[in-house]
Amino acid sequence: MPENAEKVVALRPSYFDHLLTIGVKPAGVTAQDQYGGDYIPYLEDQLEGAEIVGSSSEVNLEKILEINPDVILVDDYTASEVYDDLEKIAPTIVLGASSDEERNDPDFWQQDLMKIAKIFDKEDVAEEKISELEEKVASANETISDMENNKLAFLRIREKIIQIYPETTHPMVSMLYNDLGFEPSALTDPEERGDLSMEVIPEMGADHIFLQVDSSGGPENYSSIQDSNLWKDLDAVENENVLKTDFWIYKAWGAIGRTQMVEEAKEYVNQ
Structure with a gap:
């Protein structure tokens, strides 16, 4: 992982939420097809200005390359299709549940939040938001x-x-x-x-x-x-x-x- 990562591309809506929770605005995000190919509505105001880099089912690699991110966050489903291509652009971290036990854990989202917070040295902010x-x-x-x-x-x-x-x-x-x-x-x-x-x-x-x-x-x-x-x-x-x-x-x-x-x-x- 690069030190002092600033520009991040996130390819799943929950990762947008995690980043914004710790005060980091993603430089690139995927659009949601069911909402007209735009930002996910509940985060729309906070994501304004972020580059849309395709959708989870069809990632736009050229757009990501133009952003020149320091790090890319991706789930295992999308990674199974384009991980090798993403890794050529920037360090790529695969997040999300890897087992049924994790998928059925109602608090698993906190693990992803803390992993993302660690990248930006903001674990204390994440812990504070969880407590609130x-x-x-x-x-x-x-x-x-x-x-x-x-x-x-x-x-x-x-x-x-x-x-x-x-x-x-x-x-x-x-x-x-x-x-x-x-x-x-x-x-x-x-x-x-x-x-x-x-x-x-x-x-x-x-x-x-x-x-x-x-x-x-x-x-x-x-x-x-x-x-x-x-x-x-x-x-x-x-x-x-x-x-x-x-x-x-x-x-x-x-x-x-x-x-x-x-x-x-x-x-x-x-x-």
Whole structure:
């Protein structure tokens, strides 16, 4: 690794979050195809001016070469395709989980954050941000875990299907159920994400529904769902306990995104 690394290219959204958490703005980032080939929305303002170097599925090596970075951060999926080419441009560090155990660890994101912080000699900043987040989580948990009716279902509305996220195996749901204190709905599986038909939706038994609507096809599907009496008759819908989340599936992988999630969840329950 070069000393005093300044220009860094990051090829995964969670790495943008980690860098910005420690006060380092990436010089180059990948775009998100599902958001029109631009910055990931929740970090858009902080990333303004960073060069877009393709997408995770199609990295633009020429753009990276023009940036002449001191270091490149990449996940193992993208590295499997272009690592040798990246290494010719600059020292390339492969981050991310390397086993199912790590992938299922809800706190694994902290390991990547600390590895990135070490590159820039900012471990103390990263540790401080993690501590600040933990304090916010503990405060929110006091409110949420004490609620009488706190069964939650997290849904993802895609172009043609409704998916329900499990209780574990993703940092987002681990935060919701383990850290913040929501109870899983009747249809929330301990480990597996599942597809739901409208006919089984009433079986969720959820007091609260959080959902993310995919930008491609999702809004049309959600509009159709909302017209259904099966949806309208849900307790959570009748009681107006439905929160349309803002990119939580992506936010869950970094301290900035997770902080926003906690603040949004606390604001929701305090309405």
